Amino acid sequence: MRVIFLGAPGAGKGTQAVRLAEMLKIAHLSTGDMLRAAVAAQTPVGLKAKAVMDRGDLVSDEIVLGIIADRIEEADAKNGFILDGFPRTVAQAEGLDTLLQQRGMKLDGVVEFDVDEAKLVGRIVKRAEETAARGEPVRKDDNPDVFKTRLAAYHAQTAPLSAYYADKGVLKSVDGMQAIDEVTASVRKILGC
């Protein structure tokens, strides 16, 4: 199973990807997580990405495509994967098509999480509070100001991917405002897994 989770920041893609990847024994590939790890490790990619991420803009297509090209070759991704937060631009989607084609791989579906955008800031703030309460480091970009930029980037650069995948006949939608368990059930139903 190879799927993409598409949706605005705070739509619940990460939460659902963790659950489904565990259930299906496939890899959860979050470019956001990989970039945050690169920032923490101060790798050359991390050093380039940090300021861009902190202000809520998108890291270059070249960087994320490079990360994904390497990552899908790893052993845990051979069984399949969920792409969470990638692709985020049409250029990334086209790059992914090429990567998959070169490897003889096919996408099984693209799941779009439909959400009420007015409620997303509240979700992000809650996520930051819960993270802090667990004593874990809070994401610098999980605050209302940066969130505005992230949402704007989503509208300008990522939202066109719905049409891109709808044209290919692989786009499926779920109501991302349901309770977490219900979203999981909806995702499993539309993917048939």
Ligand code: AMP
């Ligand atoms: P996320 O954890 O998916 O919300 O991503 C956090 C941040 O990492 C984003 O706001 C971007 O700055 C960067 N990022 C993650 N994935 C991508 C991507 N596919 N393309 C460009 N930037 C990305």
